[in-house]
Amino acid sequence: MTKTFDLSLEATRIGIVGLGYVGLPLAVEFGKRYPTIGYDVNKARLAELREGRDSSLEVEPEELAQSNQLAYTDTPEGLADCNVYVVTVPTPINAHRQPDLRPLESASQLLGKVIKPGCVVVFESTVYPGATEEVCIPIIEAHSGLKYNQGFFAGYSPERINPGDKEHRVTTIKKVTSGSTPEVARFVDALYASVISAGTHLASSIRVAEAAKVIENTQRDLNIALINELALIFNKLGIDTEEVLEAAGTKWNFLPFRPGLVGGHCIGVDPYYLTHKAQQIGYHPEIILAGRRLNDSMGAYVAGQVIKLMTRRCSINKDSRILILGLAFKENCPDLRNTRVVDIIQELEDYGLQCDVHDPWASPSEAEHEYGIRLIEQPTANHYDGIVLAVAHRQFVELGVDNIRAFGKPNAVLYDVKALLPRDAVDGRL
Known part of the structure; x- marks a missing residue:
């Protein structure tokens, strides 16, 4: 029997797990409105934040100072009083270009030890469709003794941080939200809407929100792969690629992608999460993997x-x-x-x-x-x-x-x- 969800925004106390490029800007915004604890295992990272500095250069010192309800901890006990947890740990790939879920699994184990009845865990880390409920939730259940959607609840709201971009910030990028029950989904949506000025989009399920995130960067990856392949062709033809793109770009609906190296934590990684899941269910994704091979070369x-x-x-x-x-x-x-x-x-x-x-x-x-x-x-x-x-x-x-x-x-x-x-x-x- 699903328990009625009754957490209110007024009673919200937030714990952010992971204070990197994604977690810190989010923690700062939540910390302006709600009691917020930022958790990270990197003591040096916490020390610089307490001094008002962010070495990632994503958050200015004055922004850190304005987040007057934000505190930091490197111990699980420091998260014990929270009732909403947001997981923003990395989801990299391993040497074999397979998803490396160890940071996500570790965060789930951590939360399983501190979570209490009625709490909500929202995941922001990029994953394949189904990972939240197939990987993370069972770990939390095993370590907490609580049942999913009875003792605790979950949501998924994929991160859309663009490192180094001073125009598109966490508050000015529309946020996709979702929850494990209709009541939880509405709560998660309202929570983000309270700090995201660009607004929110409430997806019908966690799996839909997961899929939406992973295809955002897969689409960009394939578009760049196309332009990279064109650059290889034009190089052999003795034609300057940039001149071709400038000419083609005079048409209103030509997409302004440019050739180059495809790295970073998102575009060069996320497609492998989707292809991993596709192969698990017996489908070999030819186009996505072809684009990845070309960009990696x-x-x-x-x-x-x-x-x-x-x-x-x-x-x-x-x-x-x-x-x-x-x-x-x-x-x-x-x-x-x-x-x-x-x-x-x-x-x-x-x-x-x-x-x-x-x-x-x-x-x-x-x-x-x-x-x-x-x-x-x-x-x-x-x-x-x-x-x-x-x-x-x-x-x-x-x-x-x-x-x-x-x-x-x-x-x-x-x-x-x-x-x-x-x-x-x-x-x-x-």
């Missing part, structure tokens, strides 16, 4: 193009050194998660070349910890045989082509992954 393609250009110019030997400008997965953002710039670096190093990597946004300690890459603080002038402009950081725009070329030797090759510089000023670009 672009780093090696760029490296190959650089090698060809250097060979033609006779500027390559065993001591050749390449400057990589940018390591983050996107411009004007310190986020290194799943950056595909590493594919270019690894491929060039496989050819025996030495790479120096410079990124004014990225954390040197994170780059070394995650990828074994030691960032250089400043490139040396007249030092490099090849330069790869991999990320369109504003600092590189401000440098301009002459100052970028000054890092290279007189016959150095300059390859522009992002079509940031004038076509006639570079030796190659996607």
Whole structure:
């Protein structure tokens, strides 16, 4: 028998599990209106937040200060007084490109130990349709002794954070919501509507909300894969891809996608969650996986193009050194998660070349910890045989082509992954 849900907004005390790119902005907004506890296992992360700093650069110090009902904890006990929990932990893939649900499973175990009768758990982490109720809920039941939709309830409201985007913020992006019963769904929708100025969209079920999220980035991935494939074709035809896209873009309904590396925690990851579930039910998703294979190959393609250009110019030997400008997965953002710039670096190093990597946004300690890459603080002038402009950081725009070329030797090759510089000023670009 399903218990009547009776939690009110006025009685809401929120616990946010995970204070990364998704969890912190949400915790800050909830903390302006509700008693909110932000939980994270990273003590250094909590220390900087308590000091009013966010190293991810998603939340400004003044915003942290305005969230006067937000506190932090790294212990499960610190979450004990909450009655609504929001899970915002990462959902990465493993080395075999299969979903890695361990962070989600750990969060579910944690909540199973602190949850009380009548509580609601809302998941925001991107998953395949069915994961919330097939994976997370049984773990909470096992550790809490409570029954789903009797002792506790659930919702799903997929995150739509765009790291580094100062225009599209958590409050200005429409929020999809859902709940495990009609009453819970209305409560979850009202809870988010109270802090999301852009409004909400109440989905009919948790599975629909999960599916909506996972196809958002799958669609973008496939669109970029199409443009990447066009870039490969046009390169063989000797046609500049950017010029073609500019011309095609004069039609009102042409979609403005550009070729490039597809990294980050969303677009390069989420499609594998959907294809994993599809294969579980006996369907082989040909188009989605084809797009993933093509996008995953672009780093090696760029490296190959650089090698060809250097060979033609006779500027390559065993001591050749390449400057990589940018390591983050996107411009004007310190986020290194799943950056595909590493594919270019690894491929060039496989050819025996030495790479120096410079990124004014990225954390040197994170780059070394995650990828074994030691960032250089400043490139040396007249030092490099090849330069790869991999990320369109504003600092590189401000440098301009002459100052970028000054890092290279007189016959150095300059390859522009992002079509940031004038076509006639570079030796190659996607």
